[in-house]
Amino acid sequence: MNTLVNATPTVDVAAIRWNIGLLLPHHQALPLTDGELVSLTDFLRTQTRLLITQVEQAAALRPAEDVPRYIALACTRQARDRLQAEPGPDRHGLLVHARRLARALAALCDHHDALAGVAMCLACDQPLHHGEEAIPYDHVSPSGGAARAGHIHTRCANTVRRQH
Known part of the structure; x- marks a missing residue:
């Protein structure tokens, strides 16, 4: 029996949102060590790459004139820009970079869920x-x-x- 295997790993949107909350909470972020900040930034980068792919695949299934499709694809372009940006040379620069990645990833999560009907x-x-x-x-x-x-x-x- 042949089975199809999805080449794109699935993402855990709830886990992504929880990690984003470490940087973009409703009140104040918990202090992160330098190592935790680097690890969290690496996680955000990896998940952003995966989610860009999944949002683009979901958007491709929509008609070209579909507004949610158009907006989701604009969001993937912005997320790619955030991935290509380099953090500043110090801790503050890395924190600003991580927060920008987190906001872009949060938007991707929203588009992922909206395109999936969640x-x-x-x-x-x-x-x-x-x-x-x-x-x-x-x-x-x-x-x-x-x-x-x-x-x-x-x-x-x-x-x-x-x-x-």
Whole structure:
């Protein structure tokens, strides 16, 4: 029996998001040693390369005029630029570089999930699983329109999320 093997390794988006949280938390990042920062940056680079490939493959399945496809491909180009950038010569330069990679990777995770049809909770940034209780959510912008419409877990309904 012949079986097809996916040549592109799958990514664990939840693990990627957790690692991104070490650099881009809602409040303040935990202090990282120089070695931890280097290791985390290497992880971000590896995952960015993998996710670029997966987002491009998912986008290729969409029609050329599809807006989510177009935006996802623009995101992959920006992520490639972040990968090619060199960090500054000191710890601060590496930290700035790592945070830029983390933001690009977070955007890739969002596009990966959107192209795969994964709905995310707008309060906690975790997936909404099938059968899980969720409620509609609209964050109203100052101009009066909904800035972010979607769903949140029922358990997240009373949590406060600060906008940065």
